[in-house]
Amino acid sequence: MPSAHFIKKGDKQYWPTIAALFFGSFVTFALLYCFQPLIPVFSSEYKISPSIASLSISMATGSLAIAMLLTPSLSDHFGRKLIMCSSILGSTILIGIIAFIDNFYVILPIRIVEGIFLAGYPAIAMTYIQEEFDPGITGIVMGIFISGNSVGGLLGRLLVSTLTDLFSWHVAIGTLSILSFFISIWFYKNLPVSQNFQPCKLSLYDVAQRFTINLKVGKLVVIYMIGFLIMGSFVALYNYAEYPLLAPPYSLSQTLVGFIFIIYLVGTFSSTFMSRLASLHGELKVLDMGLMCMLLGIIITILLPLWLKILGIALFTFGFFGSHSIASSMVVKYSPVGKAQSSALYLLFYYAGSSFIGTWGGNFLIWKGWSGIVILLSGSICLALVLSNTLLVKNYHSSVRKLHV
Numbered sequence: 001m002p003s004a005h006f007i008k009k010g011d012k013q014y015w016p017t018i019a020a021l022f023f024g025s026f027v028t029f030a031l032l033y034c035f036q037p038l039i040p041v042f043s044s045e046y047k048i049s050p051s052i053a054s055l056s057i058s059m060a061t062g063s064l065a066i067a068m069l070l071t072p073s074l075s076d077h078f079g080r081k082l083i084m085c086s087s088i089l090g091s092t093i094l095i096g097i098i099a100f101i102d103n104f105y106v107i108l109p110i111r112i113v114e115g116i117f118l119a120g121y122p123a124i125a126m127t128y129i130q131e132e133f134d135p136g137i138t139g140i141v142m143g144i145f146i147s148g149n150s151v152g153g154l155l156g157r158l159l160v161s162t163l164t165d166l167f168s169w170h171v172a173i174g175t176l177s178i179l180s181f182f183i184s185i186w187f188y189k190n191l192p193v194s195q196n197f198q199p200c201k202l203s204l205y206d207v208a209q210r211f212t213i214n215l216k217v218g219k220l221v222v223i224y225m226i227g228f229l230i231m232g233s234f235v236a237l238y239n240y241a242e243y244p245l246l247a248p249p250y251s252l253s254q255t256l257v258g259f260i261f262i263i264y265l266v267g268t269f270s271s272t273f274m275s276r277l278a279s280l281h282g283e284l285k286v287l288d289m290g291l292m293c294m295l296l297g298i299i300i301t302i303l304l305p306l307w308l309k310i311l312g313i314a315l316f317t318f319g320f321f322g323s324h325s326i327a328s329s330m331v332v333k334y335s336p337v338g339k340a341q342s343s344a345l346y347l348l349f350y351y352a353g354s355s356f357i358g359t360w361g362g363n364f365l366i367w368k369g370w371s372g373i374v375i376l377l378s379g380s381i382c383l384a385l386v387l388s389n390t391l392l393v394k395n396y397h398s399s400v401r402k403l404h405v
Contacts, residue, residue: 005195006134013192017132018144020191021125025148027088027180027187028121030156031095031114032060033238034176037161037258038169040242046104051362054239058355059108061235063115065351071120072127072340073207080128080194087120089184096177099170123343130332130339131196139329143275146325150267150317157238161258210338214345219334219394222387223327226287227350229384230294230327232357233377234320237298239358241313244370250306263314267321274322275329284392287326291388293319295381302374324350 007013035042035056042053075083094114098107125145133141156176163172214220238261245252245260270290278286297316301309328346335342357380364372 007132008134009137016190017192018141020187021129021145022148023183024084024088024121024125024187025145026152027092027183028118029149029152030176031091031180032064032118033057033153034095034156034160034173036238037157037242037254038164039239040246041164041169042104048104049362050240050243050365051359054359054362055108056111057235057239058359060111060115060118061351061358062355063112064119065348065355067116067119068123068344068348068351069211072123072344074120075124075340076200079199080124080197081191083120084124084191085184085188087117088180088187090117092177092180092184095173095180099174099177123340123347126328126332126343127340128194132194139275139279140272142329143272143325146271146321146328147268150264150271150321154261154264157261158258161261162255165253165255207341210341211345213337214335214342217334217336219391220331220342222391223330224346224349226384226387227327227346228353229380230320230323231350232353233294233380235354235358236361236373236377237313237316240361240365240373243365260310260313263310263317266314266318270318270322271325275325278326283326283330284388287323287388288385288392290319290323290326291381291385294323295378295385298374298377298381302371
C-alpha cells in the first residue's frame with residue numbers, strides 16, 4: 001500500500017476526515033445510550049424493575065455485539081463508507097420511530113434492530129483509521145475518534161434528561177433523532193471515500209478463518225476480555241448511578257442528574273492524553289494506569305458526600321476512556337490477519353460486557369443498593385488488572401529473551 005495514499009498531518013483532508021469520524025462516533029454513542037437516563041423513568045412509568053428497564057440498553061448492545069461479526073465482511077465487499085453511512089442513518093430513523101411508541105415491550109425489539117444497524121459503524125471506523133491514516137498518527141487519531149464516544153454519550157444523555165424533565169421522554173428522543181439525521185447527512189458529505197481499500201468478497205470459510213486465527217492469538221484474547229470487563233463496568237455504573245442520586249438524601253431532579261453526565265468530557269481528554277502517554281511509556285503500563293483510575297474511582301463513590309461521588313465517577317470515566325482507547329489500538333496492532341474482523345471481535349466482547357454486566361448490575365443494586373454495584377465493578381476491574389499485568393509480564397519476559405539472543 002503506497003504511503004502517498006495515507007492521510008498525514010497538514011493534509012487538506014486531515015481535519016475534515018477526523019471531524020467526520022468524530023461526529024459519526026458522536027451519533028453512534030448518543031443513539032446507543034440515550035435511554036440510559038430514562039431507566040429510572042421507565043421503572044416508574046411502566047412499573048418494572050431496574051434490570052428490566054435496563055434492557056432498553058442491553059437489547060441494543062447485545063444485538064450490536066452479535067451483528068459486529070458480520071459487518072466487517074459487508075464492508076470488505078461494499079466499502080467502508082457505504083456501511084458506516086447506512087449504519088448511522090438507519091439507526092437514526094429507528095430511534096425516530098421509537099419516539100412515537102408508548103409500550104416498553106414494543107420498544108425492545110426495535111432497539112434490537114437498531115443495535116444491528118449501529119454495528120456497522122464502530123469496528124469499520126477503527127479499520128478505516130488504520131487503512132487511511134499515516135501509521136505514525138493512527139494512535140492519536142483513534143484517541144480523537146473515541147473522544148467522540150464520550151461527547152456523544154454526554155450530549156445524548158444531557159439532551160434526553162433535560163427534555164424529559166421539561167416535556168416528556170418522547171419529545172426528548174424525537175429531538176435527538178432530528179439532530180442525528182442532520183449529522184448523518186453531514187457525515188456522508190464530508191467523509192472521504194477510502195483510498196487504500198480494495199473491495200473483496202470473502203467466502204464464509206475465509207471469514208471464519210480470520211476470526212479463528214485472531215482468537216488463537218493469546219494477547220488478543222486477553223485484550224478482548226479486558227474490553228468485556230471495562231465496558232460492562234462502565235455501562236453498569238451509568239445505568240444505575242441515577243437511582244441513589246434521585247433518592248434521599250440527594251433527591252436531585254432528572255435535569256440535575258443529567259448534568260452530572262458532563263463528567264463524560266473527561267473522557268474526551270483522557271482518550272487522546274493517554275494515547276500520547278502510551279506512545280511514550282508503553283501501552284500496557286498506561287493501560288494499567290487507566291484501570292487503576294477506574295478502580296479508585298468506583299471505590300470513592302461509596303462515600304456519602306455528593307462531591308466525592310461525582311469525583312469518583314469522573315475518575316472512573318477518565319480511566320475507562322483512556323483504557324478503551326489504548327486497548328482499541330492494541331487490537332489492530334496485534335492482529336496477524338483480518339484487522340476488521342479483529343476489531344469486530346474486540347467490540348463483540350466489549351458490547352457483550354455492556355449487555356451482561358450492565359443488566360446483571362440491577363440485581364446487585366436490589367441486593368445491596370449502591371454498595372452492591374461497587375462490589376460488582378471493583379471485582380470486574382481487579383480481574384481486568386490481573387489480565388493486563390499478565391500481558392505486561394509476558395512482554396517483559398519476551399524482551400529479556402530477545403536480549404539474550
